[in-house]
Amino acid sequence: MVKGISRQVIVVQPSAQEIFEQAIFLLKDDAPVVSEERLLQEAKKLAGASMQSKKLPLYLYGPVWAAGGALLVGFVWLLTAMVY
Numbered sequence: 001m002v003k004g005i006s007r008q009v010i011v012v013q014p015s016a017q018e019i020f021e022q023a024i025f026l027l028k029d030d031a032p033v034v035s036e037e038r039l040l041q042e043a044k045k046l047a048g049a050s051m052q053s054k055k056l057p058l059y060l061y062g063p064v065w066a067a068g069g070a071l072l073v074g075f076v077w078l079l080t081a082m083v084y
Contacts, residue, residue, distance in 0.1 A: 012043045023047045 008027040014020055025043045 010039055010043045012040070012047055014047065 008031075010025040010027065012023045012025070014023065023043070025046070027039075
């Protein structure tokens, strides 16, 4: 269903077009008036931020879980040694 609503849109073409062709940003109705350059900077910043992953590299998951397990076992051993 199409309504008669007009929205301001910014379309950003990525530099490396491996998967995505473009990113589309919709401006808020109550957005402050800023220059076109500022809008493009903000859109590119948001597009770049979503591409950066903050996850741990896959090869670090094993050692992290192993260290956590070792700490847990050491803590349980310490508790049982203090009780008996």
